[in-house]
Amino acid sequence: MADLTTKTIAQLRDGMRAKEFSAAEVFDQYFTRAENSRALNAFVRFNVELAWDQVKASDERIAKGEARPLEGIPMGIKDLFCTEGLETNAASRILYGFRPPYESTVSQNLLDDGAVFMGKLNLDEFAMGSSNETSAHGPAINPWRREGEETKLTPGGSSGGSAAAVAARLCAGATATDTGGSIRQPAALTATVGLKPTYGRCSRWGIVAFASSLDQAGPIAKDVRDSAILLNSMAGYDPKDSTSIDRPVPDYEQAIAGGVKGMKIGIPKEYRLDGMSQEISDLWTKSAKLLEEQGAEIVEVSLPLTKYALPVYYIVAPAEASSNLARYDGVKYGVRVEDDNIHEMYKKTRGEGFGAEVKRRLMIGTYVLSAGYYDAYYLRAQRVRKKIAMEMAAAFEQVDLLLTPSSPSAAFGLGEKSADPIEMYLNDVFTVTANLAGVPGISIPGGLDAQGLPLGLQLIAPAFGEETMIRGAAALEEAIGFNAQPTEWWR
Amino acid sequence: MSLDESTVKKVANLARIAIADEEVPHLMNELNGILGWIEQLQEVDIEGVEAMTSSVEVALPMRDDVLADGPTGGGQPQAVTKNAPKSDDHFFVVPKVVE
Numbered sequence: 001m002a003d004l005t006t007k008t009i010a011q012l013r014d015g016m017r018a019k020e021f022s023a024a025e026v027f028d029q030y031f032t033r034a035e036n037s038r039a040l041n042a043f044v045r046f047n048v049e050l051a052w053d054q055v056k057a058s059d060e061r062i063a064k065g066e067a068r069p070l071e072g073i074p075m076g077i078k079d080l081f082c083t084e085g086l087e088t089n090a091a092s093r094i095l096y097g098f099r100p101p102y103e104s105t106v107s108q109n110l111l112d113d114g115a116v117f118m119g120k121l122n123l124d125e126f127a128m129g130s131s132n133e134t135s136a137h138g139p140a141i142n143p144w145r146r147e148g149e150e151t152k153l154t155p156g157g158s159s160g161g162s163a164a165a166v167a168a169r170l171c172a173g174a175t176a177t178d179t180g181g182s183i184r185q186p187a188a189l190t191a192t193v194g195l196k197p198t199y200g201r202c203s204r205w206g207i208v209a210f211a212s213s214l215d216q217a218g219p220i221a222k223d224v225r226d227s228a229i230l231l232n233s234m235a236g237y238d239p240k241d242s243t244s245i246d247r248p249v250p251d252y253e254q255a256i257a258g259g260v261k262g263m264k265i266g267i268p269k270e271y272r273l274d275g276m277s278q279e280i281s282d283l284w285t286k287s288a289k290l291l292e293e294q295g296a297e298i299v300e301v302s303l304p305l306t307k308y309a310l311p312v313y314y315i316v317a318p319a320e321a322s323s324n325l326a327r328y329d330g331v332k333y334g335v336r337v338e339d340d341n342i343h344e345m346y347k348k349t350r351g352e353g354f355g356a357e358v359k360r361r362l363m364i365g366t367y368v369l370s371a372g373y374y375d376a377y378y379l380r381a382q383r384v385r386k387k388i389a390m391e392m393a394a395a396f397e398q399v400d401l402l403l404t405p406s407s408p409s410a411a412f413g414l415g416e417k418s419a420d421p422i423e424m425y426l427n428d429v430f431t432v433t434a435n436l437a438g439v440p441g442i443s444i445p446g447g448l449d450a451q452g453l454p455l456g457l458q459l460i461a462p463a464f465g466e467e468t469m470i471r472g473a474a475a476l477e478e479a480i481g482f483n484a485q486p487t488e489w490w491r
Numbered sequence: 492m493s494l495d496e497s498t499v500k501k502v503a504n505l506a507r508i509a510i511a512d513e514e515v516p517h518l519m520n521e522l523n524g525i526l527g528w529i530e531q532l533q534e535v536d537i538e539g540v541e542a543m544t545s546s547v548e549v550a551l552p553m554r555d556d557v558l559a560d561g562p563t564g565g566g567q568p569q570a571v572t573k574n575a576p577k578s579d580d581h582f583f584v585v586p587k588v589v590e
Contacts, residue, residue, distance in 0.1 A: 101570040102562035199546040213546060240563055242551055311529040322506060329507070331583050333574035342586045343507070351509030359508055363518070364525055366506040367494070377529070382542035384535050389543060421521060422528050438546025463547065 004029045005169040009073050009226040010253075012172060016062055016072050023058040023072025026172075027051065027116060030074040034118060034170040039490040042140045042155075042165040044079055046119035047086055054116040061114070070233055071114035076171035078162050079120040080127055081107045081217070082206040086117075090208045091135040092125045094353025095334040104206025105238045106175060106217045113233040118171050122161030125355045126325065127182055127210045130427035132160030133418050134357040142190055142411045143168040143486040147452035150489075153411040156186030156427075162220045163190040167486065173221045173230050177207060179214045180313050181407075181431025184443035187220055188406035188456025191445040191484065193473070194220045195227040196431075198463045199438035200245035202231075203238030211320035212243075214313075214435045224444060224474045228252035231466065247464065255467035256474040261295030263472065265459075266399035270306040271430060273408065279449045280405045287446060287457050288403055290479040291472070301395045301402070305388045309433040310425060312388065315368050315381035316436075321358075322365030328353065360421065389437040396439075396462040401472045404430050406443035406456030430458060440466050442473045445482040454484070493523045 004026050007015065015021055031051075034043055051074075058072035082088045082100035089095035103111070111117070122140040124132055131154040132139035142155040142164060155164035159176035163186030166174050176183040178196035187194025195218045202217040209215065219230035232253060237246040267288055272281065288298045330336030330349030337348035354362070368377035395402065408429055417424050434441040439462055446457040457476065461469035494502070499519045503510045510518065558565050568581035577584035 098574050101567075101573060200549075213544075239552070239554065243545070243547065245547060245549065246552075305535070308532060308535055311532050314525060314529055315532070326507075330576060331585055334576070336576035338586075340586050342588050344509075345586055346507040347504070347509035350507050354508065359506075359510075360518070360521060360525075362506045362508060363499075363502050363522060367498075367502045367522070367526075370502065370505060379542055380532055380535075380537060381529075382544065383537040383540045384532055386540050386543035387535065387537065389546065421525060436543075436546075 001025065005033055008222050009172050009229050012073060013071070017067055023055045023062060023116070026072060027055045027074050030171055031118060036491050037168055037170050040141045040143060040164050040168055040170070041138055042122055042161045042168065042170055043076065043119045044091070044122050044137050044161065045087060047117050050086070051116050051118055058114055058116065068114035069229070070110060073115050073172050074118050075110065075115045076119060076121045076162060076165045076174040077107055077117050078123055078159055078175050078177060080123055080177055080208045081175055082208070083107055083117065083120065086120065088120065088208070090126050091123050091137055092354065092358065093136045093335065094328045094350070097335065098333045100206070102206060105203035105240060106207065106234045109236060110175070110233050115233070121165055121174060124158035124160070125358050126208065126321070127158040127177055127179055128321070128357050128361055129157040130181070130185060130424050131414070131417065132157045133414060134355050136355060139414055140164040141490070143490065144190060144411060144453055145487070145489060151413045154189065154414055156189035156407070156411065158182040159186045159220060163187055163192050163194070166190070166192045166220050166222060168490070173219055173226055175217060175234070176220045177215055177217050178435065179210050179317060180435050181428035183218050183220060184431045184441055184456070184458060185407045185427055187443040189411040189454065191454035191482065192220050192222065193224055193227045193442065193444050194218065195231060195442045196434060196440055197231060197235060197466055198440045200243050201235045201464070201466070203236070203241040203244045205238055205240040209324040211317040212324060213320060214317060224470060224477050225253060225256055227442070228256060228470050250467055252466060252470055255470040258471040259294060260291055260472050260475045263296045263401065264299055264399040265291055265296045265472065266299050266301035266395055266402045268301050268303045268306065268395070268402055268404060270303050271404045273429070276408065280408070280455060283446045283455055283457065284403070284405050287476060287480065291403065291476060294475050294479060299399055301399060303391055303395060305384070305391050306433060308384050309388055309436055310429060312381045312385050312436060313428070313432045314364070314425060315377050316385060318361040318365030319369050319378050320365070322362045322369060325358070325362055385436050388433060392433065392437040392439060393462070400468055402460040404458045404460065406430060406458040410449050410451070410453035410455055434460050439463050440469055442469055444473050444477050446480060447482060448484055493526065494519055
């Protein structure tokens with residue numbers, strides 16, 4: 001039998017329906033591969049028994065001609081999505097043993113469309129990190145390595161497990177979340193496609209909350225078409241999330257064929273950072289040229305407030321996190337460190353349960369919200385954020401899409417950037433503005449650098465411009481023709 | 492603005508996070524590094540700009556004031572307390588707070 005793990009979701013879907021292979025054969029190949037790839041630390045928990053029941057049901061449905069859109073597609077679920085009865089701990093010791101009595105809306109949508117859940121994927125603790133190194137389970141490892149080296153590299157973060165698993169073909173597609181770049185940066189570092197939708201497009205209900213005004217779920221997939229197929233199922237209105245938008249979900253897969261002829265694509269000049277590597281700069285220029293050859297018009301745009309986006313983020317996100325994570329108190333779920341005094345019990349539980357980065361952010365958040373500092377930090381940040389969003393909206397009056405690099409560097413070695421928090425935060429310099437403005441962004445593989453590591457390109461669209469964005473991304477993907485695969489050193 | 496050691500301890504207490512005394516100097520340096528970096532926002536002119544409270548311009552939806560069905564509804568004390576480190580007869584158990 002052919003290696004089914006090389007197939008895209010679209011190919012698996014069509015092949016199963018044409019009875020070329022069964023859902024059981026697909027699952028068996030993916031699962032065997034995932035089990036033999038534990039060295040990547042991408043999956044933190046498998047869901048074997050339940051998954052096999054789903055697979056059998058899928059094959060019965062396919063036989064009856066009743067296949068749903070994702071029937072029998074093996075997926076990995078970031079361990080930030082609550083899965084009913086299956087432990088969900090957000091890679092935090094404080095949530096060890098938590099078995100949600102409910103299913104997140106996004107994962108339920110996928111189940112309703114026939115997807116099979118192989119298990120839960122690694123991430124930075126509570127999605128706070130850009131390298132997976134804050135995970136209580138230890139980091140997921142990037143399947144890509146520098147040519148001729150054995151240094152373990154980060155798959156990025158926070159959705160590093162999702163990106164590593166898709167890049168290593170351990171699952172056909174994965175769920176992920178993006179608060180400041182957590183879908184797009186890992187996708188860029190692993191040569192996968194990561195799509196962050198418009199804020200409100202996918203329900204946040206049942207996703208462990210980090211920064212509620214920024215968090216958004218989306219897919220990581222092998223190619224643009226697969227990301228569109230997954231978004232079709234993940235997106236939709238949910239009354240259980242008060243910020244969910246009641247707006248019809250178009251068929252995103254249909255958007256792929258359109259091409260970029262006549263589109264105006266903006267190059268934000270402030271994204272050309274001092275010290276940007278020549279390779280990333282060249283790749284950016286080359287990809288703009290490719291889009292131009294396809295009939296797009298390339299326009300330089302100016303977003304002078306770009307440099308303030310990360311500082312705004314590092315006030316707003318920790319502030320919201322400090323409020324959201326107040327719920328971990330050793331009373332309702334997770335672990336408790338006992339003390340006779342309730343305040344000491346809270347403090348010990350949180351002191352031992354949270355990792356260093358989470359504590360750092362909770363303290364920053366607590367400080368910027370505390371009496372006397374609220375106006376100077378939090379309120380000011382929210383006003384600068386408004387200006388950034390307005391500047392972005394003005395840019396989209398001139399252009400249909402923005403083209404930028406996805407991350408300032410290729411994958412780096414584990415431990416290389418963990419000493420300095422701010423250096424780590426700079427990973428999100430190209431992605432975070434989309435979160436502040438609430439607009440969608442997608443990262444696609446752009447090419448390999450001199451060391452053989454993937455580099456990503458990002459397209460950003462105005463709110464609810466996913467179709468245009470997917471159209472642009474598919475055209476660029478085809479023009480680039482990226483088809484490199486990591487060497488399988490880990491099996 | 493920069494934090495001194497006593498402010499770090501105060502903030503940790505507000506955040507209900509136990510930190511050891513020997514962690515304080517290191518944490519103080521890290522927090523001050525981050526706060527120094529975000530200080531650059533002071534140079535942005537925000538005159539006349541309202542704070543952004545939502546990235547999508549929609550009014551918050553209202554719902555009927557009735558108990559929902561399903562996981563957000565009521566009548567499920569067992570499910571609610573199932574994950575508690577300590578519970579008794581559908582109550583969360585905490586250290587004694589009233590003398």
